[in-house]
Amino acid sequence: MxxxxxxxxxxxxxxxxxxxxxxxxxxxxxxxxxxxxxxxxxxxxxxxxxxxxxxxxxxxxxxxxxxxxxxxxxxxxxxxxxxxxxxxxxxxxxxxxxxxxAPTGEWKYIIGMALIGVSVGLWAFLAVKAFVCQPLPESFSEESKKAQLKRMLDLEVNPVTGLSSKWDYENKRWK
Incomplete structure (x- = not known):
């Protein structure tokens, strides 16, 4: 052994x-x-x-x-x-x-870099939103949406299970 x-x-x-x-x-x-x-x-x-x-x-x-x-x-x-x-x-x-x-204080650097990264991302988003994206078309306005809904009800689009099935055509109101 x-x-x-x-x-x-x-x-x-x-x-x-x-x-x-x-x-x-x-x-x-x-x-x-x-x-x-x-x-x-x-x-x-x-x-x-x-x-x-x-x-x-x-x-x-x-x-x-x-x-x-x-x-x-x-x-x-x-x-x-x-x-x-x-x-x-x-x-x-x-x-x-x-x-x-012992604590090194490295967390301060990490949080600082993370906040800088988030702020750069927010500024980039705002820049893209302001200078790159075009304004929305007119069909996205509230008036256009109401007119489109009225036209769909007048044409009786999808009368069995769709939007027109929930509209009372005699009383001109929603069921």
Missing amino acids: ASRALTLQNLVRRAPQSAKCYSQAPPTAHGKREVVGYGFNGNPVYADRLDFPMPAIRWRETTPEIAALKEKEKGDWKKLTKEEKKALYRASFCRTFAEMN
């Missing part, structure tokens, strides 16, 4: 190396930063994401100061100061969860 776990561990360690061969990025794209995980599809990339909180590589390259802090980290964590803990965190990650969840 232990030997099988060791072979699986070796396969997992080899997976990012074989994935590098198939990626389009050069093998040293991440510089001298430490590879600590599998990454996206086996590629060693860094991204601050809430749904993928553990990136495959560290944020910063290991400097002598960070290496000394990592050695000190292997001991009792209570001996580390708050600034040292923050320095270790910032060496591995760019932003904290609070910084990732």
